[in-house]
Amino acid sequence: MPKKEPAAAIRPHGPKLRSVVPYLFIAPFMIMFIVFGLVPLVMSIVISFTKWDYSSPMEWNGLENYKLIFGLIGSGSVASDFWNGVLHTLLFVVIETPLLIILPMFVAVLISKCVAIRKLSMGFFYFPSILSITTVCILWNFLLDTNAGVINHYLQTEIPWITQMPYAWISIFLLSTWWGVGSNMILYVAGIANVPPDIWEAAELDGAGEVRKFFSITLPCMRRTIFYTLIMTTIGSFNMLGQSQVLTAGGPNYGTTTAMMVIYNTAFGGTNNFGRACAMAIVFGLLMSLFTFLSFKLQVSDEEDM
Amino acid sequence: MTVVASFRHYLKNHSKKWLALKALSYLLLILCALVVLIPSLWAVATSFKFETDVLDANVTLFPHRVTWENYQHILNNRNVPILLWFWNSLKIAVTHVVLYLLFTSLAAFAFSRLRFRGRETLFWISMSSMMIPSVINMIPNYIIIDGLGLVDNMFAMVLPGLGGVFGVFMLRQFMRGVPMAYDEAAKIDGASEFRIYFDIVLPMCVPVLVTLAIFSFQGSWNDYVWPLIVTNSAETRTLTAGLATFSGSYAHQYGKQMAGAVLSALPILLIFILGQKYFIKGISLGGLKE
Numbered sequence: 369m370p371k372k373e374p375a376a377a378i379r380p381h382g383p384k385l386r387s388v389v390p391y392l393f394i395a396p397f398m399i400m401f402i403v404f405g406l407v408p409l410v411m412s413i414v415i416s417f418t419k420w421d422y423s424s425p426m427e428w429n430g431l432e433n434y435k436l437i438f439g440l441i442g443s444g445s446v447a448s449d450f451w452n453g454v455l456h457t458l459l460f461v462v463i464e465t466p467l468l469i470i471l472p473m474f475v476a477v478l479i480s481k482c483v484a485i486r487k488l489s490m491g492f493f494y495f496p497s498i499l500s501i502t503t504v505c506i507l508w509n510f511l512l513d514t515n516a517g518v519i520n521h522y523l524q525t526e527i528p529w530i531t532q533m534p535y536a537w538i539s540i541f542l543l544s545t546w547w548g549v550g551s552n553m554i555l556y557v558a559g560i561a562n563v564p565p566d567i568w569e570a571a572e573l574d575g576a577g578e579v580r581k582f583f584s585i586t587l588p589c590m591r592r593t594i595f596y597t598l599i600m601t602t603i604g605s606f607n608m609l610g611q612s613q614v615l616t617a618g619g620p621n622y623g624t625t626t627a628m629m630v631i632y633n634t635a636f637g638g639t640n641n642f643g644r645a646c647a648m649a650i651v652f653g654l655l656m657s658l659f660t661f662l663s664f665k666l667q668v669s670d671e672e673d674m
Numbered sequence: 675m676t677v678v679a680s681f682r683h684y685l686k687n688h689s690k691k692w693l694a695l696k697a698l699s700y701l702l703l704i705l706c707a708l709v710v711l712i713p714s715l716w717a718v719a720t721s722f723k724f725e726t727d728v729l730d731a732n733v734t735l736f737p738h739r740v741t742w743e744n745y746q747h748i749l750n751n752r753n754v755p756i757l758l759w760f761w762n763s764l765k766i767a768v769t770h771v772v773l774y775l776l777f778t779s780l781a782a783f784a785f786s787r788l789r790f791r792g793r794e795t796l797f798w799i800s801m802s803s804m805m806i807p808s809v810i811n812m813i814p815n816y817i818i819i820d821g822l823g824l825v826d827n828m829f830a831m832v833l834p835g836l837g838g839v840f841g842v843f844m845l846r847q848f849m850r851g852v853p854m855a856y857d858e859a860a861k862i863d864g865a866s867e868f869r870i871y872f873d874i875v876l877p878m879c880v881p882v883l884v885t886l887a888i889f890s891f892q893g894s895w896n897d898y899v900w901p902l903i904v905t906n907s908a909e910t911r912t913l914t915a916g917l918a919t920f921s922g923s924y925a926h927q928y929g930k931q932m933a934g935a936v937l938s939a940l941p942i943l944l945i946f947i948l949g950q951k952y953f954i955k956g957i958s959l960g961g962l963k964e
Contacts, residue, residue, distance in 0.1 A: 389867050393784035394796065396777040397842060405803050405837040408814035415814065422817075475706060481699040490954060492707045495714070498946045499939050500896050502917035506935045507717050509921050510928045516729050518716050546710065554954055578695065607809065610898040614918055628809065628899070635813050636903055646813050653807040660805070 416647035422640040433647035450648055452622060453630035454655065456612075460626065461605040461659075463541060468548045468601045469594065475549060476556030477582065490557060494550035501547070501610035508543045509615060530616055536624050540611045548604075552597045559593040560586060595667050599660060606656045627652045721745070721932035728928045744933035753923065756937050758909060759916040762828065764941070766912060767894040770832045774890045775883055778841030783871045785842065786849040787857060797846075800839045816903050830904035831912065835894065841886050848882045849875055884952055895942070913938055 416433055420426040432441065439447030479489050496504065511518045512529035520526055529535045563585060571581050587594075609628040612618055618625035631652065635645035688696075716735060720728055721744055723737040748756060784790070785797050815834050824830040852875055860870050876883075901915035908916060917938060924930045946953060 387790065390784045390788040390790035390793070393788065393867070393871070394781045397781035397836070398796070398800075400777060400833065400836040401800055401803070401839065403818065403837065404815055404834040405800075405811065405839075408811035408818065409803075409806060411814035411817065412810050475703075478699055478703040478706070481696065482703050485700070485703070487954075489703055489707050491950060493710055494954070495943070495946070496710065498892075498942050500914035500917070500942075501898050502914050502920070503935050503938045506917065506921050506931055507713060510720065510931055511713055511716060513926075513928070516733070516926070516928055518713075518733070521733055546713065549710070603807075606807070610918075614921070631809065631812075632899060632903075635816075642813055642817075646810075649809045649812060653810040656807045656809075657805055 412646045412650060415643055416650050418643045420643045422642055426643075429643070433644045434651070436644065437647055437651055446644070449622075449625075450627070450630050450651075453625050453627040454652060456623075456625060457606060457608065457627040457652075459537070460540070460544075460608050461602060464544050464548075464605050464608075465598070465601050467541065467545050468552055468605075469598060471545065472549050472552035472597075473556050473594075475553045476560060477586070479553070479557050480560045486557075490554060493553050496547050497550035499547070502614055504543060504547050505611065505614035508539065508546075512539050531620050533620060533623050536616045536620060540615065540624060543615065544608075544611055548601070552601065555593050555597055556590065559590040563589045595663075599663055602659060602663065603656070606659070717932045717935050720928055721936045723929050725927055725929045729926075741929075744929040745937070747930055748933045748937060753908070754916070754920060754934065755909065756913070756916075756934060759911055759913040760938070760941050762910065763895055763912040763914065766828050766831045767891050769828070770835055770894045771887050771890050773832065774836055774838070774841060775887060777836055778838075778886070779845050779876060779879065779883070780871065781842050782845035782849055783875055786846045787854065787870075787875070788867065797842075801843060804839055804843070812900075812903070819904050824904070826905055826907055826910045828910070831894070831897070831901050834900070835890065838890075841890070844882055844886060845879060848879055852878050881955075884955070888953060 415426075417428065417430060418426045419429045419432070435441045436446045437450055475493055479486055479493075482489065499507075509530070510516070512520075514520060514526060514528045514531075517529070519529065527535055529539045567585055567589070568581070571585055576584065607628055608626050609632065612624045612626050612629055616624045618629055627648075631645050631648045634641050634648060719735050719737060722740045722742075724739060724741050724743070727738060748754060785793060811834075819825060819830045819834070824833070856874050857870050860874055865873070895912075896914055897912070898914050898918070901912045902918065905911050905915065917934070920934055921931055924934070
């Protein structure tokens with residue numbers, strides 16, 4: 369809380385200037401926030417009630433876009449494409465998020481045990497995360513190639529990793545996990561290092577084993593870190609697009625097309641169907657917020673239990 | 675001989691079970707690290723191979739014959755200007771980070787230390803927007819950028835992220851922990867608000883600023899979809915967006931594809947190695963902030 373201000377006489381600015389200064393401080397951020405945060409939000413809502421291809425004039429069409437999305441009118445192909453994408457995104461979120469929480473935790477525990485090579489191994493595991501998603505996709509596109517690929521070579525198989533189900537999804541999970549383990553791992557290593565040492569000593573005196581110590585000390589002490597990574601990883605997974613677009617091109621047979629890809633293609637893939645794309649973005653965005661909100665709730669009720 | 679002696683001492687001082695556990699941990703960790711490292715090794719090795727050797731049935735990690743041909747080819751191909759894309763990415767990311775840190779810290783300073791009408795209202799309006807997924811703003815943002823005539827301009831990729839409120843939130847939290855006594859002392863000495871911000875409060879926020887810099891740099895660097903939307907010509911793309919169609923233009927020429935992948939990774943790897951200390955420290959701090 370700000371303390372009492374000193375007497376005006378010793379302030380360098382007169383009273384008039386003083387009242388403007390704080391607004392000057394927040395102005396750059398506020399302008400950006402309004403132009404690229406608030407205005408777009410209102411625009412998105414308005415556009416979602418129109419039929420608009422960006423070049424011809426906007427036409428008001430009420431709830432038509434939403435009805436199309438929910439399959440209430442039309443042939444239902446819009447709805448099936450959209451929900452197909454949403455379903456794939458949810459599949460990705462539900463499988464990838466736990467992978468990117470559990471595996472980094474496992475690695476972080478190992479790293480904390482191996483003090484001698486701690487820094488070096490952190491660098492190794494973090495390295496894939498600094499690569500851009502397209503570089504990662506180019507690399508794995510080679511590794512997963514049916515004939516020339518290293519993975520089939522090692523496994524002595526001829527699996528079409530990218531062009532057949534369920535392998536296309538397995539490939540995406542493999543790539544995303546390789547890419548993402550590092551960043552959560554660093555947070556967990558820091559979290560483990562911050563557990564007060566006297567707790568460990570007390571547990572050791574009580575004769576607690578490694579597994580017991582992990583579940584009774586490490587996990588509870590790191591709840592905030594875990595919650596933070598859970599939210600961030602979930603949001604990141606919801607926005608998944610690069611893997612599907614660069615590695616599998618949404619295939620085979622639209623099997624890996626995500627919601628982001630459907631929205632992107634509706635707005636920028638040839639026919640600029642901005643009205644419909646905005647409605648899709650809003651429906652998908654609300655779904656995402658619901659997910660995030662539920663995680664918050666879960667965390668809060670969890671904390672109340674303590 | 676002292677090493678051996680101290681090692682003996684080490685063995686004697688711990689139980690067999692403890693030692694076995696330690697050895698197992700190291701073994702597992704090294705194994706995991708290798709699994710993570712192998713894909714990159716293959717990429718580097720393959721980039722030095724002749725295309726015919728890559729497709730050979732008896733493929734081995736290390737090339738039989740080494741060639742620079744793939745790199746020469748990629749660097750001379752005007753359709754994939756990797757170095758230009760890298761320069762674009764760097765320019766955009768650095769500009770974005772500098773402006774982001776400046777704008778958010780200025781706002782956080784006012785929100786945490788200055789008194790003015792509407793302070794709480796403005797702060798909570800901006801904070802509540804954190805719950806709004808960015809996908810909803812994607813299309814209108816394109817319309818705004820196009821309206822400003824910024825398509826194919828680097829500022830199309832610099833500006834929209836500057837409205838992000840996460841930085842303001844983190845910095846405000848941190849600045850609230852800096853005692854107001856500093857400000858009052860400086861005021862008595864006749865310092866202006868800006869001087870207090872720049873000379874006193876900002877230097878104390880360096881750890882958070884580093885963290886935010888890393889996050890916003892990575893966000894800008896790895897942004898895939900936005901640069902694709904706001905650029906039409908190949909020359910204005912970032913590395914992440916530009917490489918999107920790279921595999922397609924070199925179908926099954928894996929030597930060249932890997933040369934491209936290595937070239938795109940090298941500069942950022944260099945930055946990472948040089949700043950590893952700050953990177954890991956900064957990221958760790960990010961997760962601990964509440």
